[in-house]
Amino acid sequence: MTNKLLSLLLLSASLGVSTASAQKTSKSTTSKPATQKTSKAAGTVSAFSVAGKKAQVFTTAANTELRLSAAGDLAFQPAPQPLETQLCVFVDPGHTFQTMLGIGAALTDASAETFARLPKQAQQEFMQAYFSPTKGIGYTLARTPINSSDFSSGSYTYVADKDAELKTFSVKHDEQFRIPFIKQAMAAAGGKLTMYVSPWSPPAWMKDNNDMLHGGKLLPQYRQAWANYYIKFIKEYEKQGIPIWGLTVQNETMAKQIWESCLYTAEEERDFIKEYLGPTLHKAGMKDKKLIAWDHNRDLIYQRASTILDDPKAAQYVWGIGFHWYETWTGAGMNFENLRRVHETFPNTNLIFTEGCVEKFSLDRINDWQLGEKYGMSMINDFNSGTVGWTDWNILLDEKGGPNHVGNFCFAPIHADTRSGKLLYTNSYYYIGHFSRFIRPGAKRIISSSSRDVLSTTAYRNPDGSVAVVVMNGTDTKQDFQLRLQGQAASAVSLPHSIQTFVIK
Numbered sequence: 035m036t037n038k039l040l041s042l043l044l045l046s047a048s049l050g051v052s053t054a055s056a057q058k059t060s061k062s063t064t065s066k067p068a069t070q071k072t073s074k075a076a077g078t079v080s081a082f083s084v085a086g087k088k089a090q091v092f093t094t095a096a097n098t099e100l101r102l103s104a105a106g107d108l109a110f111q112p113a114p115q116p117l118e119t120q121l122c123v124f125v126d127p128g129h130t131f132q133t134m135l136g137i138g139a140a141l142t143d144a145s146a147e148t149f150a151r152l153p154k155q156a157q158q159e160f161m162q163a164y165f166s167p168t169k170g171i172g173y174t175l176a177r178t179p180i181n182s183s184d185f186s187s188g189s190y191t192y193v194a195d196k197d198a199e200l201k202t203f204s205v206k207h208d209e210q211f212r213i214p215f216i217k218q219a220m221a222a223a224g225g226k227l228t229m230y231v232s233p234w235s236p237p238a239w240m241k242d243n244n245d246m247l248h249g250g251k252l253l254p255q256y257r258q259a260w261a262n263y264y265i266k267f268i269k270e271y272e273k274q275g276i277p278i279w280g281l282t283v284q285n286e287t288m289a290k291q292i293w294e295s296c297l298y299t300a301e302e303e304r305d306f307i308k309e310y311l312g313p314t315l316h317k318a319g320m321k322d323k324k325l326i327a328w329d330h331n332r333d334l335i336y337q338r339a340s341t342i343l344d345d346p347k348a349a350q351y352v353w354g355i356g357f358h359w360y361e362t363w364t365g366a367g368m369n370f371e372n373l374r375r376v377h378e379t380f381p382n383t384n385l386i387f388t389e390g391c392v393e394k395f396s397l398d399r400i401n402d403w404q405l406g407e408k409y410g411m412s413m414i415n416d417f418n419s420g421t422v423g424w425t426d427w428n429i430l431l432d433e434k435g436g437p438n439h440v441g442n443f444c445f446a447p448i449h450a451d452t453r454s455g456k457l458l459y460t461n462s463y464y465y466i467g468h469f470s471r472f473i474r475p476g477a478k479r480i481i482s483s484s485s486r487d488v489l490s491t492t493a494y495r496n497p498d499g500s501v502a503v504v505v506m507n508g509t510d511t512k513q514d515f516q517l518r519l520q521g522q523a524a525s526a527v528s529l530p531h532s533i534q535t536f537v538i539k
Contacts, residue, residue: 082127082495084110084520087538089503092472094464095532096403101464102171102471108536113516113523116485121515122523123491125503126481132384134477134494135423136175136228137470139164139447140389143208144185144437145430146215153455157218160448160457164429165222167474171467174226174475177388177425178216180233180267182246183285184293184442185428189246191237192267198259205270213274220276226475228423230280231267232329232388234294236260241296247440249290249297257306261314268320280324282356282388283307287330287338293440300341303327304348312351324353329388332369333361339376343383354384354422359412370415377420384422387412391427392462395435395443403531405445406461410506410533413469414492417479426466433458468535472502488513489528500539507532 089108093100116122149157163170182189194202205213220227235246240260243250252260268278283306287298298306307327315323328338335357343349355376361369373385390412392405399405413424428446433453435443447463450456473494482493482503488511493503507513507528516523517536528534 080499082499082501084522084538089517089524089526089536089538091526092468092535092537093529093532094406094461094468094534095529096461097531098529100529100532101459101461102467105534108517108524108526110519110522110524112521113518116516116518116523120485121489121513122485122518123489123503123505123515123526124481124483124485125493125501125517125519126483127493127495127501127519129481130478130495132420132422132479134473134475134479135384135386136173136475137424137466137473138173138175138177138227139426139429140177140179141212141216141219142179142183142185142428143187143212144432145428145446146211147187147437148430148432148450148452149215150211151432151452152450152457156450156455156457160430160450161218161222163448163457163459163463165219165224165227167471171463171471172474173219173429173470174223175228175423175425176216176219176429177230177232178212179285180231180264180281181235181237182294182439183234184291184438184440185431185436186439187437188439189294191246192270193237193263195237195239198256200259200262200266203263203266203270205267205274209274213271213276216276217274228279228475229276230282230324230326231264231271231278232282232285233264233296234285235296236263246294247292249295251297251302252306257310258314261306261310264311265314265318265320268323278323280326280353282326282329283311285329285389286358287328288334289330293442300338303338304342304345307342307351308345308348312348315351325351326354326356326386326388327352329356329358331358331361332372333364333366335372336375336379339380339383343380349383352383354386355380356386356388358388359390368412368415370419373416373419373421381420385416385420387416387421387424389425389427392445393442395431395445397433399445400449400458400460403461406463406465406533407506407508407531409462409465410468410504411490411508413466414490414504414506417469417492424469465533468504468533472496472535472537473504474498477502489515498539500537503536503538505534505536 091105093105164173181191238246240256241250339355431446433451449458476497477494480493482491490506513528
């Protein structure tokens, strides 16, 4: 990242919206309407008026030096009925939808080890870049593995072989890199970091293939021991001063991988939740921990969600359904329609994006603009489909896209060149920042609708009363448009291959 570019980022950051306290998002046992008219009586945000307000504009655009850069203010004027020939983005703050839990990334072994190899100045730059809500992009959500994942330097667990009673359980392995890394991230975020955990595989001896890698299934005789394992991990991390908000049942329950993996059919995951993991959490006094099922791609999400949530004994323990974006491995596109089907059918169960990254790392592609545009497209559509939280995969990787003990090298928003000690910012960092810096925990999604598909958009009303509207242009053409709400309009320009956030306050 050039000094000039960094200066632009820091300048624009100083104008960012203020941070707000995270509000708890919990599953309701009573039916709620999908949309609510804003009113104090209804317990939603107070009525919004655009009168006398301006829109601060922040822009990231290809073939420019604009990276989350402040680009002036727009004034609203009374406007007549728009013509069909006019490109418009219509914003309606009068109807609210889901509440934002947070946006963030996974704090993995690979990230922690790479961070430890950086000089102190680069470490400070990294923490500010991700976790400062005014000088960075204000991350508030994080995920971390239970046991090793592929983004570890090797496979490991927290117990000795065949210790089904977990008497030898210890997270000492994580004390070298990961736990100190997480604590620094928490401090940089002002203590407001919502953390959840995910296992990639039980210990090999608990599985039918006697291998942490290559899929395999949890043996029936170890189901209770494995349920106890989650409890042990949560307790040990909390003893280290790391509060755990929630957990997923299993990372990628259908994927037989060359790295750590474990397979569950929909029925097997349902039964493990209702007979073992759910009751064990409750018996351990952890009813408040949010349990997330599926944690895999959008393609089979409805089948998995319906199998689990149509069973009341399983559904009572489930806070949400987690999903990834890798359904594109089949050659198809991202299947946002399936998210909408789940949200329509189970409106009181939360949707949360738990992982996504661009695979097959190459340093030659570090400035590829499609990296950021994939994030922008996913985030806009995921949020518009009812998603309450969004978690990127590795928060930091090295100049090789690792470390990864099976060679599955990937992209991250920031890479560290451990040879020079410099941070390398991909454009996905800025694309994510157009959401995470300006849409804060507790924000309510509102309507934002484009009159043509050349612009994609989503919008939120923040707890401080400001409205953040994200507009993305994935075309090769500059688009002149009107930002319209409450009978008033502001004239705006969307550059080719750009993303903008309009903060109205």
